[in-house]
Structures are given as C-alpha cells and as structure tokens.
Amino acid sequence: MPGRKSPADPARAYCGNRLHHHPARRADPQVLGALLAIYRHRTFTNGVLMGINSFDQFGDELGKDIARSIEKDGAQGLAPSTMALIELALE
Numbered sequence: 001m002p003g004r005k006s007p008a009d010p011a012r013a014y015c016g017n018r019l020h021h022h023p024a025r026r027a028d029p030q031v032l033g034a035l036l037a038i039y040r041h042r043t044f045t046n047g048v049l050m051g052i053n054s055f056d057q058f059g060d061e062l063g064k065d066i067a068r069s070i071e072k073d074g075a076q077g078l079a080p081s082t083m084a085l086i087e088l089a090l091e
Contacts, residue, residue, distance in 0.1 A: 027088070 047054030054060075070078075075086050 029089075032089070 043054045070086070075083055078086075
C-alpha cells in the first residue's frame, strides 16, 4: 500500500509487554495524583485555547456528585470494577 510504514520503521515497531500510555511502574497516591494533575492541566489548557470552560460540563458535574456520594455513603451499589479500583486505592 502506498504511504504505509514498514515494520522496520522504529515508530511502528512494538515489541510488546511495555507501558506505552503510563509512565509510572506503580499506582501509589503520588503517581496517581500527578497523572490526574497532568490530565486536568491539559484539559484546562485546551479549553482556554478553544475559548470554553472545560470544567463547566454536565459530565464533570456528575462526576463530582458521584464522588461526593461515595465519600458520604460509601461505594455500595457501584460496578464491581469500580469497587475494585476504590479498594485498590484505599490499600
């Protein structure tokens, strides 16, 4: 195919079993906080460049409400995968 990169191209060669999207090797509070801060900063910066308030969105408000309810009432009734992530974060 024209324009297709060959597997010999280093940008297209993936050896596997390596982290490609996550620079940290562990998931402790400092690492997760840093990743969240980077994401939020990127979101804010993109919003400023596009002239919108990135954090005045329905999904963001819903996430805040869910977090408040988890903090107040606990995580009962959530999906098992969400429960596992909360338990992992609390360890």
